[in-house]
Amino acid sequence: MRSVLQFASLIGTSKMKRFFLLLIGTGFLASSLALANDEFRMWGDAKGKNKIKAKFVKLEDNVVTLENEDGDEIEVELKKLSPADQKFAAEAAKEGGDNPFKPKSDDPFKPKPKTDKPSAASKDNPSGVKETQAGSEKFRELSVDCSSAEQLLLGASSDTWQIEIPKADAPPAASKPRPTAIAPGTEMHETLVGMAINRGSTAKIAVVGFSIDKQGNNDAKSRVVLCDLSTGKSGTPAVGPGKMVPIALHDDGRQILMRRDEWGGGLHDRLEVWVPKGKNVARLFSWKPYDTDNGRGRDVVWAEFIDKDKLVTCSNGGKVVLWNFPDIEPVFQFDISDRTVPALSHNRKWLAYFAGNDIGVFDLEKREVIAQRGAPAKMHASHMAFSPSSARLACLTQDGLNVWNVETGKVDFDIPLTFHQTGWLIDYPDDNYVLVGNHLLIDIENQLNLWSYDGASQVRSAGGLTYFAVVDGFKKPGAIVPTVLPHAGAKDVVKKALNDPEFCVLRPGTKVRIDVSGIQDAAQRDRVSQGLKLNLEGIDCQGGAQGAIDLVASVEGPKAIKVSYIGVGEFNFNQSTVKVRFVYQNRTVWESMASNTPGFVHLPPGENMEGYLRKSETPYYDFFKTVQLPKYLVKPNAARNQATGQPLQPGGSVSLGTSRITAAGLR
Numbered sequence: 141m142r143s144v145l146q147f148a149s150l151i152g153t154s155k156m157k158r159f160f161l162l163l164i165g166t167g168f169l170a171s172s173l174a175l176a177n178d179e180f181r182m183w184g185d186a187k188g189k190n191k192i193k194a195k196f197v198k199l200e201d202n203v204v205t206l207e208n209e210d211g212d213e214i215e216v217e218l219k220k221l222s223p224a225d226q227k228f229a230a231e232a233a234k235e236g237g238d239n240p241f242k243p244k245s246d247d248p249f250k251p252k253p254k255t256d257k258p259s260a261a262s263k264d265n266p267s268g269v270k271e272t273q274a275g276s277e278k279f280r281e282l283s284v285d286c287s288s289a290e291q292l293l294l295g296a297s298s299d300t301w302q303i304e305i306p307k308a309d310a311p312p313a314a315s316k317p318r319p320t321a322i323a324p325g326t327e328m329h330e331t332l333v334g335m336a337i338n339r340g341s342t343a344k345i346a347v348v349g350f351s352i353d354k355q356g357n358n359d360a361k362s363r364v365v366l367c368d369l370s371t372g373k374s375g376t377p378a379v380g381p382g383k384m385v386p387i388a389l390h391d392d393g394r395q396i397l398m399r400r401d402e403w404g405g406g407l408h409d410r411l412e413v414w415v416p417k418g419k420n421v422a423r424l425f426s427w428k429p430y431d432t433d434n435g436r437g438r439d440v441v442w443a444e445f446i447d448k449d450k451l452v453t454c455s456n457g458g459k460v461v462l463w464n465f466p467d468i469e470p471v472f473q474f475d476i477s478d479r480t481v482p483a484l485s486h487n488r489k490w491l492a493y494f495a496g497n498d499i500g501v502f503d504l505e506k507r508e509v510i511a512q513r514g515a516p517a518k519m520h521a522s523h524m525a526f527s528p529s530s531a532r533l534a535c536l537t538q539d540g541l542n543v544w545n546v547e548t549g550k551v552d553f554d555i556p557l558t559f560h561q562t563g564w565l566i567d568y569p570d571d572n573y574v575l576v577g578n579h580l581l582i583d584i585e586n587q588l589n590l591w592s593y594d595g596a597s598q599v600r601s602a603g604g605l606t607y608f609a610v611v612d613g614f615k616k617p618g619a620i621v622p623t624v625l626p627h628a629g630a631k632d633v634v635k636k637a638l639n640d641p642e643f644c645v646l647r648p649g650t651k652v653r654i655d656v657s658g659i660q661d662a663a664q665r666d667r668v669s670q671g672l673k674l675n676l677e678g679i680d681c682q683g684g685a686q687g688a689i690d691l692v693a694s695v696e697g698p699k700a701i702k703v704s705y706i707g708v709g710e711f712n713f714n715q716s717t718v719k720v721r722f723v724y725q726n727r728t729v730w731e732s733m734a735s736n737t738p739g740f741v742h743l744p745p746g747e748n749m750e751g752y753l754r755k756s757e758t759p760y761y762d763f764f765k766t767v768q769l770p771k772y773l774v775k776p777n778a779a780r781n782q783a784t785g786q787p788l789q790p791g792g793s794v795s796l797g798t799s800r801i802t803a804a805g806l807r
Contacts, residue, residue, distance in 0.1 A: 180209065180376075184222045199233035209376070211418030282427040282468050286461055289470030294509055297498040301511045301549030305531050306487060317605055317622035318372035319805070320346075322365055324617045327352045330363070332618065333385045333401065335598035335609045337369070339488065340391030340445060344369040344602060346620060347396050348609050349386040352379075364396055366416055367620055369607065378416035380423060387440070390465075391448040395424070399443070405436035411443070411453075413466070427468050430455045442481045446488045446504055454482055460491070462504065472507060483524035483533060492524050492533050492546075497742065499535075499544065513549050516542075516739075525568040528604065532584075534574045536566040540732070541574060543584055554768040555587050556732040569601040569625040580795060581625055583634070587770040588796070591630040595801040601625075608801040619803040627806060633797050638772060645689050645724045646773035648680035653687035658694025658719075664761055668693050671765030672720070679771045689773075690723040695759045703737060708749055713737060716759040720767055729773050736760045 179195035183206060194206035194214065202218045218226055334349040350363040360383040366375040380398075388397040400410040412426040430438040437457030445451050450471075451463045458478040462471045476482065476493040483492040490510075491502045500512030522537040532552070533544040543553040557576065567575040573590065574582045578599045583590040593599075596608035606625045611618035626634070637643045646652075654672050656665040669683075672691055676683040683691065697716035704710040721731040738756050743749065774796065800807045 179373075181228075183216075183225050185216075186220055186222055188222065196229060196232045199229050204229045207418075209418050211416075211420070279423045280425040282425055283431075284427050284429065284468055284470065285432065286430065286459065286470050286473055287432065289461060290472040292472050292474040292507065294474055294476075294495050294498075294500060294502075294512065297500075297513045299513065301513050303501060303511050303547055303549075305529065305547055317624075318369070319622065320367040320369060320372045320374050320620040321803075322348060322367070322374055322609070322611070322618040322620065323377050324615045325350060325352075325363070325611070326615070328614060329353055330614075332597040332609060332611050334387065335600055335607070335620075336386045336389045336396070337600050337602045337607065338389040338391065338393045339486075339602065340447065345389060345393035346600070346607065347386045347389050348598065348618075348620065349384070349398070351383055351385070351401065353383055362398070364398075364414065364416060364421065366393070366396075369620065369622065375416060376418060378414075378419060378421045380414055380421035384412065384414075388443045388445055388451070390445055395466075397443055397445075397451070399440055406434070406438050408439035408441070408456075411440060425466070425468070429453050429461060429463075430457065430459060433457055433459070437478070441479075444484050444488070446484070450504075452484070452491065452504065454480075458495075460493070474502070477522075481523040483526050485526045485530045486528055487530070490526075490530070492526065494522055494524075494535075499549070501546070511549055516551075523566045525566045525574070527568045527571040528601075529571050532568075532571055534566060534568055536576060539734075541576065541582060543574070553584050553587060554732075555582060555584070555770075556730070557582075565599075567599060567601045567606070569604075569606045573625060575599065575601070575606065575625065581630070583626075586638070586772050587768070588634075588772050588774075590634060590796055591626055592795045592798040593625075593801055593806075594798060596621075610801050610803055612803045617803060621801055621803070621805055623806055627799070629799070630797060637774075637796055643775060644772050645729065645775045646681070646722060646770065648771065650681050650689065651687040652676055652681050652683045653685060653690045654683045655690050655692045658692060660695055661759075664759075667761060668764045671762075674765060675767060675769050679769050689729075691769075692721045692723050693764055694719050694721075697759075698757065701737075703753070705741060705749070708741075711749065711753055713753055714757045716757070718760050718763045720764060722770075722773055724773075724776065727776055729776060730770055732767050734760055734763045734767075 180193055181195070182191050182193055184191045192206070192208060192214070194208045197205040197207050197213065199205075199218065204216045204218050204221065206214045206216065208214060218229060221229065330350050330352045332348060333351045336347050338345040346367045346369055348365050348367065352361040352363060361379050361381060362384040363377050363379050364386060365377045367373070383401050384398040385401040386396050387399045389395070390397070394415050396414045396416075398412045398414050400408055402408075409428050409430065410426055411429060413424040414421040415424060428438070429440060433455065437455060439456040440453055441456045443451065443453040445465070449465055451465045452460065453463065454460050454476070456479060458476045458480060459473060460476060460482065461473045463469065464471055476495045480494050484490070485492075489503060489505055491504055493500055493502060494515060497514050498512050499515040501510050502508070503510045522535045524536075525534045526532070526546075527534070531546055533546050535542045535544065540554065540556040542551050543555070544550065545552050565576065565578050569575055572584050574584060576582060578596060579593050580589060581591045581593065582588070593608065596610050598609040600607050604624065605622045608621045608623070609618070610621060638647065641647075654669055656668050659665045659668050672693060673683040676691070695716055695718050698714035699716075701713055701715045702710055703713045715735055715737050717733055717735045719731060719733040721728050723729070736756055736759055738753070741749065741752060743752055
């Protein structure tokens with residue numbers, strides 16, 4: 141099957157000299173380098189003596205404002221341009237709309253040389269500011285100390301959890317998504333490394349970042365491109381020094397938060413603010429948010445603007461800081477679990493986190509915890525994402541995908557995944573679907589690996605659309621390809637597949653044979669069997685002595701290991717692992733497991749660590765009544781690649797189909 145996206149084609153008048161490629165058969169509006177560079181053209185005066193390469197900015201009071209390739213703005217009286225250029229300017233002005241990529245200027249009616257323009261960020265910093273020069277722009281290295289911020293305590297967990305989900309705003313008027321062309325790279329060693337979307341703008345703006353790092357050359361550079369996702373236009377690629385990656389975009393759609401991106405622990409520690417200016421970037425200022433921390437703990441793992449005046453960051457060491465922007469003054473901070481990426485709700489008011497044994501939601505406006513409760517130990521080292529409605533919270537861990545009900549604080553879905561599927565990336569394009577590893581779409585309700593979207597370097601979801609950033613090769617234009625996930629083709633395949641009794645080996649109504657022979661303690665077998673029967677009833681299946689597929693329970697161990705706890709020490713422990721598998725024709729098609737090793741320990745009064753661990757050495761038999769079973773399992777080799785028709789590999793990596801994302805769209 142070939143999946144196709146159709147996009148609207150906006151074709152101007154023949155006199156406007158704007159050309160678009162319409163790819164017949166896919167309906168996809170693509171462009172070559174023209175979309176990125178056709179705003180720059182040669183302008184001439186009425187006498188034909190002088191010419192300049194520039195792009196149109198505006199026409200006002202019979203005065204044309206142009207921008208040259210260096211980012212300088214130039215004012216020319218309309219009547220002094222050639223007749224053709226006068227007509228071009230008049231028709232360009234009729235198109236309307238502000239150009240989101242033009243530099244701001246105090247006085248657009250004269251040539252604008254680069255100056256050391258002061259900004260709020262250039263105020264004297266009481267903790268010390270080091271000034272350097274980046275070209276002719278004044279660049280400031282700020283020295284900050286997080287310890288000056290108010291330290292907030294998250295408090296103890298509570299069994300009470302009640303959050304009222306705000307009513308979602310009415311969706312914007314439906315419109316066909318437009319692709320945005322990205323100018324091809326000019327360097328062999330250029331890689332698309334980052335993308336961020338302006339979450340505070342009604343006209344969505346994205347930034348894509350490229351690393352230009354020649355092997356053996358210390359003179360690394362980074363290229364950034366601003367893209368207007370509502371019009372499909374991209375700005376002039378701008379180059380700045382160093383190996384940097386964009387991680388957030390300001391509400392104004394121009395100030396880009398860049399992070400140092402060199403290899404090694406502790407080398408993702410510096411943030412800079414860039415503004416594209418022609419072919420170069422204006423570097424405004426930089427700072428190291430966690431400069432007092434050591435090693436990987438100082439790395440910035442996540443950042444987001446919560447409005448035009450506030451920025452929140454999180455370190456790999458689990459330190460969350462709210463900053464005034466652009467003054468870069470720390471307002472408050474609190475600690476969460478290390479190696480955890482928190483989640484920001486779509487209204488940018490709530491921050492979800494894991495801290496020790498607890499999961500919680502922090503209100504950034506009220507500066508207080510609004511809900512917090514105990515969570516499974518396996519939540520440690522997780523990446524989190526709110527659903528578009530903020531009613532669900534997805535948590536990607538080393539063991540799988542958990543989906544929490546934000547209103548009640550309970551886990552609605554526990555979906556095992558293999559590590560290679562996750563890639564430690566997560567996005568939430570729809571309340572019922574989670575995208576992991578930038579490519580695998582999970583159907584939450586059916587606990588099904590629904591579809592694989594391959595080929596994109598970067599993926600972000602916003603406003604009901606998922607944006608895939610792709611580059612098809614050296615000196616070839618790339619694109620940001622928007623689509624609704626799951627796309628129509630995937631929905632059709634799922635509908636047919638789940639109604640086909642020959643496609644799935646497990647579905648509602650399937651009879652399942654329960655096998656508990658792998659439970660070493662015979663006294664526990666009946667308990668395990670009853671727990672699995674209840675779980676099967678929960679997915680409308682019947683468990684018994686006979687069935688079309690086997691549900692196999694087992695216990696492995698005990699195995700003598702060493703366990704250590706921060707601030708307490710190291711202990712001997714007998715570890716057991718409980719496991720449950722669906723087996724079809726002697727092939728494992730799904731499995732989940734858990735161990736009895738405590739991840740975090742809260743000692744009851746009067747009990748010591750040694751005694752607590754001895755009581756924990758019993759195998760975790762409750763797992764067999766709490767494990768969440770999938771509703772559907774695809775028959776091995778039944779799922780096929782939609783482009784090649786070849787069977788996909790069986791096991792945990794199976795999805796019902798695969799599509800490839802290219803600069804020409806979804807295939």
